[in-house]
Amino acid sequence: MRSKFWPTVATHAVLLAYAVVALFPVLLIIINSFKDRLTIFSAPLALPFGDAFTLDGYATLGSSAHFELYFLNSLLVTTCSLVLILVVSSMAAFALSEYKFRFSLLTSLYLSIGIMVPIRLGTVGILQLMVSLRLVNTLWSLILVYTAQGIPLAVFVLTAFMRQVPRDLKDAARIDGASEYRIYLLILPLVRPALGSVLAISMLPIWNDLWFPLILAPSEATKTLILGAQTFLGEFANDYSAVLAALTLAILPPVFLYVIFSRQLIRGITAGAVK
């Protein structure tokens, strides 16, 4: 048996080195957001202790931008879109996995176009549509677009999972006289892990998007957190403590969501790719 010591050390060394590369920029921003201007420049690698500690950056942030409004907008858009995606996609996936009907294959193929074709390429059409529906500068425009964007992959993943639910279960319910709608409600809890994965993979692209808020809802009242941060960072480019504070606040929500949903996220990424 060969010694496994050196290979193990080498593996740890590479992974550790890359972990530093991955985390260092983020930590650097967070640490410096709590320091005063002088220390940010003179000792960027120092920790924010003693005299250097200050919350000035956060104060500027609070007084010059409506971040709490932006945050609520992001929260509202993301939550509504996710609920819509989960409800309509699970219904469609149930129909596609449960029934054999004319055009069922065609419907599946039609819905899967959107997995590979980015919705962004239809932006000119989307903008015109939103103008004619009078939805520009409303959160609804974002919710509808994000729902349409999320449906293809969600249907694809959920159909694959729903196919695995045993037939006997559904047939037993049918014999008991349950309607098809009731059977759908019966199946839902059984595919909860799949719903969790879909939730996790759909969440971050919506929360992090800049393109559609910039084009469809750039007004002050409908800005999302990312668009708000983008505008703020552009305006205050030279106020380092404010910029660092804004970046830190913008980093926190996705990290928070990631900590909660990392298991579902990882499973979702791999399920979407494998199926």
Next chain:
Amino acid sequence: MRKGGRFPVHILVFLGPAVLIYTAFMIYPLCDSLWLSLNNQASGGGQIFVGIQNYLALFSQERWSAPFWNAVRNNVVFFVIHMVVQNPIGLLLAALLVSRIRGSAIYRTILFTPTILSVVIVGFVWKLILAPSWGISHTLFSIVGLSGLGDYPWLGTESTTLITLSLISVWQNVGIPMMLFLAALIRIPDDLMEAAKVDGASGWRIFWKIQFPLILPTVGLIAVLTFVGNFNAFELIYATQGALAGPNFASDILGTYFFRTFFGYQLQPADPFMGSTVAGVMLLIILVGVLFYLFGWQRRLQQIQF
């Protein structure tokens, strides 16, 4: 199952909402865009059908074609850097993580962190770090003994800006190939590797002779995902360099060019027709990539397997 007759109502109820929203807000706008790309502003207002003239203008009329081909060239460079830097690093990290080393779940979580952040945040973070005015890059380069490179304006110089931005994007997105490679590697049964080990094969040989051939389908999938993602990229360039993709358009890619064309920017008026034309070309590029993957790569692999 009912035979013939009317289409069952409950199936319509189940499919209706998803198909309607998807059709109204994705497929219809896409088709509308393609239609707009075949039209142009009529002299008396309104629009007029012009066939493929917009496309010809985009390809050959100096005013459109110069920035267009510049964006295409830059986008190809952007993509190639992802293919040769991001995906091999992702594969390396996945291969290390799959060896069931202690703490591999923690490493995996940490290495994926940049991927969950908004591109806007990532862009600004790196812009700050690379800005000579802050001096942090000077400190960092000094630590590795290259202090001369620390004050170099990586993002502000025409010759280095695109490569720098590509590498920032690689830094952020390396988590995706890593996760997909890892998932593929985990599915390979241990027996195969154990048998090779008993026969005295080295880890290096086992990887290239057993594990890598078995994850070829994932290699293709990652290539096509990278392709689609890169030819549709926008945010990183917009957040760090603005819509003008400076300096002097050195970092302009199709996404930023598309944005400027249809949305208008500073002196350039918004042009929905030419904007749709740029989107049409992007769609074509992406479709060629996807079809090549589906019919070239996957078909080939199936022939090998059966």
